[in-house]
Amino acid sequence: MSKTACKEDIYDQYKDELTTSVMQTMHEYDELTDSAFREMIAEVIRKNPTTKTLSLDQKRSIATKLFNRMRRLDILQPLMDDPGITEIMVNGPKKVFYEREGQLFSSDLQFEDEATLTQLMLHFFSGANRPLNEASPISDLRLPDGSRANAVLAPIAPDGPIFTIRKFTGVRPDMKTLISTGFICEEAALYLEKAVIHKKTIFLCGGTGSGKTTFLNTLSGFIPKNERVVTIEDSAELSLQGITNLVRLEARLPGPDGQGGIHIGQLIRTALRMRPDRIVVGEVRGSEAADMLHALHTGHPGSLCTGHANSCMEMLERLSTMVLEGSHLPFDAVIRQINMGVDILVHITRGNDGKRFVDEIVRMLPLEDNHFRIETIYSCRKEVYQ
Numbered sequence: 265m266s267k268t269a270c271k272e273d274i275y276d277q278y279k280d281e282l283t284t285s286v287m288q289t290m291h292e293y294d295e296l297t298d299s300a301f302r303e304m305i306a307e308v309i310r311k312n313p314t315t316k317t318l319s320l321d322q323k324r325s326i327a328t329k330l331f332n333r334m335r336r337l338d339i340l341q342p343l344m345d346d347p348g349i350t351e352i353m354v355n356g357p358k359k360v361f362y363e364r365e366g367q368l369f370s371s372d373l374q375f376e377d378e379a380t381l382t383q384l385m386l387h388f389f390s391g392a393n394r395p396l397n398e399a400s401p402i403s404d405l406r407l408p409d410g411s412r413a414n415a416v417l418a419p420i421a422p423d424g425p426i427f428t429i430r431k432f433t434g435v436r437p438d439m440k441t442l443i444s445t446g447f448i449c450e451e452a453a454l455y456l457e458k459a460v461i462h463k464k465t466i467f468l469c470g471g472t473g474s475g476k477t478t479f480l481n482t483l484s485g486f487i488p489k490n491e492r493v494v495t496i497e498d499s500a501e502l503s504l505q506g507i508t509n510l511v512r513l514e515a516r517l518p519g520p521d522g523q524g525g526i527h528i529g530q531l532i533r534t535a536l537r538m539r540p541d542r543i544v545v546g547e548v549r550g551s552e553a554a555d556m557l558h559a560l561h562t563g564h565p566g567s568l569c570t571g572h573a574n575s576c577m578e579m580l581e582r583l584s585t586m587v588l589e590g591s592h593l594p595f596d597a598v599i600r601q602i603n604m605g606v607d608i609l610v611h612i613t614r615g616n617d618g619k620r621f622v623d624e625i626v627r628m629l630p631l632e633d634n635h636f637r638i639e640t641i642y643s644c645r646k647e648v649y650q
Contacts, residue, residue: 278326282309301335337429339374340373348364350364353428356381356421357375358375360374366620367618385425401417406500409432410503412429414429449644452625455625455642457483460487461488463542465560465569465607465608467583469573469578469610472572474620477546481504487504492511492541493509496543496544497513529551545568546570548586550590554587556569576609576625579611581636599635608627609625611624621644624643625641626640626641
């Protein structure tokens with residue numbers, strides 16, 4: 265038997281008894297910081313007669329696992345602590361996957377059973393006051409470090425609870441780094457830098473996890489520092505640097521009673537009353553696109569937005585549909601407004617090797633027979649298939 269297996273057996277042997285002791289001891293305190301909670305766990309282990317024969321390393325290992333179980337993400341915490349891992353995917357209690365450098369890997373980690381995984385998810389979401397139960401089996405959560413979590417319970421997930429975490433790495437690469445890693449070529453980078461400075465409205469599009477938000481953060485570095493910028497997001501991920509006059513707005517889901525929700529469209533309308541020089545929208549995905557378009561036509565050029573699409577032209581078509589959902593304008597008027605409001609589109613993709621890169625940059629041309637026309641400024645679409 266391996267040393268790792270031995271350690272796991274020891275932890276499994278004592279965890280329930282020690283967890284009960286820790287919870288009983290917690291009642292003696294009003295509130296415990298993480299540091300104080302760690303000390304309390306260590307003290308419980310030290311006083312427990314059944315653990316006296318354990319070595320110091322064994323006691324430390326058990327203390328860490330107990331802390332992770334009660335205050336963190338239990339067996340998933342080592343994956344959260346690994347800076348090279350960018351996404352964690354739990355497909356039921358026995359299947360844990362993670363993403364590293366754009367590639368997916370299977371983990372050896374397993375939860376005891378479905379109930380253990382469900383309890384972890386319920387504890388985590390209830391601690392953040394986010395509804396997750398039979399009535400609301402799907403929920404999203406932004407973690408304190410900026411990471412995003414999504415949870416799905418049965419019966420929506422018949423093979424076991426689904427728990428997905430998009431980690432916030434805190435890394436905000438500058439343009440030089442993106443050029444050196446092949447994310448974008450120098451000529452295209454210079455073109456976009458000038459476009460941001462000259463207040464061109466830029467729409468970034470691509471698939472899930474393609475790097476849209478990361479690139480938006482990078483482009484925001486070219487916004488003049490004396491401008492007033494309002495950012496609007498479903499869950500705050502943007503990390504704009506060096507802008508003193510910055511206002512951050514975040515949407516809010518309805519409460520258990522269905523009341524109190526604040527959606528992106530409301531925030532865009534509110535932002536217009538804040539005298540912004542620019543409005544940055546983390547992601548446009550629905551009828552709020554109509555409010556975004558209205559903002560572009562009321563003296564707020566130079567906006568940055570993201571959306572999901574497989575190409576720049578597809579993004580324009582999806583944007584048309586979204587604006588139609590949120591306005592009473594005829595289709596012809598919607599097409600004209602989009603054409604006047606959006607200047608440049610950038611598509612980001614992920615190749616077969618997992619590497620992300622800008623594969624298309626286009627600018628809008630005048631309409632022809634009420635159809636969109638675009639001019640390709642930069643393209644390396646062929647690299648996707650190499």
